[in-house]
Amino acid sequence: SNNIVVAIDGYSSCGKSTLAKALAKKLHFIYVDSGAMYRAVTLYFIRNNVDLQNNEQIATALKNIHLNFHSRDYQTHITLNDEDVSDEIRQMHVADKVSPVSAIHDVRVAMVKQQQRLGKSKNIVMDGRDIGTVVFPHAQVKFFMTADPKVRAERRYNELLPTNPNITLEEVFDNLAHRDYQDTTRKESPLTRAEDAIILDNTDLSQEEQLLFALSHIE
Numbered sequence: 001s002n003n004i005v006v007a008i009d010g011y012s013s014c015g016k017s018t019l020a021k022a023l024a025k026k027l028h029f030i031y032v033d034s035g036a037m038y039r040a041v042t043l044y045f046i047r048n049n050v051d052l053q054n055n056e057q058i059a060t061a062l063k064n065i066h067l068n069f070h071s072r073d074y075q076t077h078i079t080l081n082d083e084d085v086s087d088e089i090r091q092m093h094v095a096d097k098v099s100p101v102s103a104i105h106d107v108r109v110a111m112v113k114q115q116q117r118l119g120k121s122k123n124i125v126m127d128g129r130d131i132g133t134v135v136f137p138h139a140q141v142k143f144f145m146t147a148d149p150k151v152r153a154e155r156r157y158n159e160l161l162p163t164n165p166n167i168t169l170e171e172v173f174d175n176l177a178h179r180d181y182q183d184t185t186r187k188e189s190p191l192t193r194a195e196d197a198i199i200l201d202n203t204d205l206s207q208e209e210q211l212l213f214a215l216s217h218i219e
């Protein structure tokens, strides 16, 4: 097939989804948030007390999980067994558990399969941790995003504050640092830059500047 895949990987809260949505809108591509899929699986595991050491429980859970995307204006809505969980998956109780769940082999196999299916025939922008390395190693364009950890924590804190008035900057900073550590050091598909990925450090860049930078590499 001759569809185009733009892969965006990078650390937590680097603005991957903001850039991916802007690119998708500009290019009329479909945006796929792979992190939302791991978050929805994590929510299901929490709700059903799935034991992360128990492969049988994990296999059964994965069989019972049905994820779907509904995109309105590139704001991704994800459903877990027909329930819209888009807001709940952003909460800290999910963020705290998502990295260990994402490190499980069978979880990754199931998610990667669905992600590859989504990118088979359509032009897409997908963001995550292993999109350019594992999911679409032959993606036509790859970006690897990074930014100062303090700047990232502040951005995420400001995003969460309106709906979580008790949240602290320290708590957000620690969650990001802990997730980055787990995501980069895990055995299964660790977060790493694909050799052919373009580095985008957005510590001092506006959203508009990032979009222009990315577009200049896509043409």
Ligand code: C5P
Binding pocket: 012, 013, 034, 035, 036, 038, 039, 098, 099, 100, 102, 103, 127, 128, 129, 130, 131, 179, 180, 183
């Ligand atoms: O992108 P987001 O921060 O929503 O991702 C949440 C978590 O899901 C990450 O910290 C990582 O553990 C996991 N993830 C992953 N592979 C992806 C996308 C996300 O392991 N492709």
